Amino acid sequence: MVVGITKYEDIRQKRLEENKRRMEELKLPSLSNDLRKSAMKTSP
Numbered sequence: 001m002v003v004g005i006t007k008y009e010d011i012r013q014k015r016l017e018e019n020k021r022r023m024e025e026l027k028l029p030s031l032s033n034d035l036r037k038s039a040m041k042t043s044p
Contacts, residue, residue, distance in 0.1 A: 005013075023029060
């Protein structure tokens with residue numbers, strides 16, 4: 001039995017895609033990786 005996605009799920013999926021696009025425009029994924037690498041280097 002296949003059930004279609006609900007209106008809520010459709011809206012949620014679109015919001016997730018929009019948020020991902022915004023984060024990529026702000027280069028947050030690469031900034032996050034750079035920060036993580038920097039923190040690892042300075043840890044004792």
